[in-house]
Amino acid sequence: MSTDSLNAGRGWLDKQRTVAPPGFNRWLVPPAALAIHLCIGMAYGFSVFWLPLSKAIGVTQPLVCGPEVGFWQELFVSHCDWKISTLGWMYTLFFVLLGSSAALWGGWLERVGPRKAGVVSALCWCGGMLLSAAGVHWHQFWLMLLGSGVIGGIGLGLGYISPVSTLIKWFPDRRGMATGMAIMGFGGGAMIGSPLAAELMKAFATPTDVGVAATFVVMAAIYFVFMMGGALAYRIPASDWAPAGWQPPPKAQPGTAAMVTHGHVHARRVWRIPQFWLVWMVLCMNVSAGIGVIGMASPMLQEVFGGRLVGVEARFGELDTAQLAAIAGVAAGFTALLSLFNIGGRFFWASLSDRIGRKATYVVFFVLGAALYLSVPYSAGAGSLLLFVAAFCVILSMYGGGFATVPAYLADLFGTQMVGAIHGRLLTAWATAGILGPVVVNYMRDWQLAQGLPREQVYNQTMVILAGMLLVGLVCNLLVRPVNPKHFMGEAELAAERRLAQDRAQAAESGPGTMSFHRSPVVWVLLAWAAVGLPLAWGVYRTGLSVARFFH
Structure with missing residues (x-):
């Protein structure tokens, strides 16, 4: 069977379909990682929803539950408002599920590649926000825990680790810098998402609604576009690729x-x-x-x-x-x-x-x-x-x-x-x-x-x-x-693992030779960085306004 017919039978999320062709610019990969990390980094900023959600029914003042309503009853009650301490369990679930899902499915991610993992992350994170919107609409906290807490937490874990292996392989000469760029996005996600959420809640608020459900829906849609764009932009280098002129460091020695x-x-x-x-x-x-x-x-x-x-x-x-x-x-x-x-x-x-x-x-x-x-x-x-x-x-x-x-x-x-x-x-x-x-x-x-x-x-x-x-x-x-x-x-075990991970010496459409990252049009690199850089700059600006109050 020919190589073309094999490629035709593979899905568009298949890892081998993401092997970069000759001339691919490796600087296109960090913006793809940032697009995902800036979205899932909103997990740090979810506290912006706690106060409005604590008066989702009362709107102007919380409609306090009676002493007979404990935590388990709060999961299902629809006649009184949630306590902020109860809402905080979503934050806890985020990071418990981030760590556990990353540990459970890290091996699967290595085999299927960052593109498929990024798509699953987008579906989980954004789908979880939609489910949370339904939970706010029907005032069912268990739906919010299941949506953003559990399903969204799984999306967090997969999205967080999806670019790590890829960036390290693209930047063997600058491993720290490459992963630093991506993980910087996770720290910056709340810097963009929190003020965006505040503006959206203000726009959607009415005398009978605090505007959180509609905000979840809009943010899920925005994040889905960015995360899918990032996932589809992922490319992995061929297994024998190296930056032009780079030599691997000498083997490690004690000390x-x-x-x-x-x-x-x-x-x-x-x-x-x-x-x-x-x-x-x-x-x-x-x-x-x-x-x-x-x-x-x-x-x-x-x-x-x-x-x-x-x-x-x-x-x-x-x-x-x-x-x-x-x-x-x-x-x-x-x-x-x-x-x-x-x-x-x-x-x-x-x-x-x-x-x-x-x-x-x-x-x-x-x-x-x-x-x-x-x-x-x-x-x-x-x-x-x-x-x-x-x-x-x-x-x-x-x-x-x-x-x-x-x-x-x-x-x-x-x-x-x-x-x-x-x-x-x-x-x-x-x-x-x-x-x-x-x-x-x-x-x-x-x-x-x-x-x-x-x-x-x-x-x-x-x-x-x-x-x-x-x-x-x-x-x-x-x-x-x-x-x-x-x-x-x-050598035999490594070769078997690479076959399972679908690692190939070259992209299917490329011939022999070493890939170079110099020949891709620079305009695509500039556009990719602008797509993530402009929202990040807006977040820095909004944060800077708060910082100015401190110095004032």
Whole structure:
């Protein structure tokens, strides 16, 4: 049977149909990844819906349920409004399902390719939002949990890891930068989605409707267009492709900085390798400390500095309602500033890791991060708002940088053949950290308040605990060594895995020779980057307006 007839029989989502032809410009792939990550990154911004949803029936004021209505009854009641604490379970499900779905279906993604995984992600994420819209319309919270929480969470997991393996293979010379660009989009999704959702809810709100259901429908449609565009734009390089003039680094040796391996570890074998669990702890500790800060940044700023944020010499508990509202506005600007550093850090630190190595980058995260956490009580006690804010901005940049650097770290240690599946398994560390970090911070705060400590001092011990987490991560990172060659796939096993993954030496329509990324029309690259860059610029602009309130 001829090659043409074989191609004719394959589906348009088939992995072999996505192998890039000669002359394909590799810089077209990062915008495709960004298109998906900017959409699913709205998971970070779903809290913008909590307040309107908490009065979906009452509209102007929440119609409070009676004491007989517990959590399980709230799943089905339609005569009273949901509590914000109940709505927060959607946020929890997002990240539990992100980690678990990435771990479960990471191997499938490697075999079918990023295009099919991206399409499934779009269907799950956008379909989940439509189901949530139905849940809002009929006031059935179980539909929202099933829609955005479960189905949308699966879409999150598949969309998050879908570009990782592809970008690493397109940019073997800049692994950190490539994954940093994509994962930067996940951090920036809420920066676009939150103000968009606020504008849409304002437009759709009526005297009898808070406008959330219609907002879900419109955002699902917008996101579907962008995510499908990104998925269909994915291309994978031929298995023998390399950038022009690039030479693979020398084989890893114990004690070297980069530790870039030439072998490939199978995803099912990674659970038994010590380096995997060391990197798992590295990510878990970095995320636990960072996510704890994200959750408490706004109240911490208000309680520590109190009236000084608005030029009033008074503690937080001594402020009146108008003053509390004023400092809440300042704190919102502080949160927006942290989001900018979170996003920028994903690209900056991941790109820096290409120069100094992944291990050295995480050493910086843990040593500098621990020092900054320990400095916070002193800057707060001294009343130095500038040092306080600067410390948290750098901390949040390293929180985002940890997410963006870890895929390249995994590729260096375990090879590129199944890095997407291995990355999916590693994201269980994120799910763990999403529980560990906030629990430690919230319980410590409540315990210290119960002991009678002033509000401006209740975070001091918490900072020490978070610094301790980073020191645990530092020890784990320092213990990482090149993977023992016995764990790598042999030539026969690797060849069999590549056949299962439909890897080919060349695209079906191409002949022999090395692909070059120089010959694609530059206009397509510019248009692709404009498609994702303009929404991102709008999000930065809107966030900048909030930041301006803080500095003002």
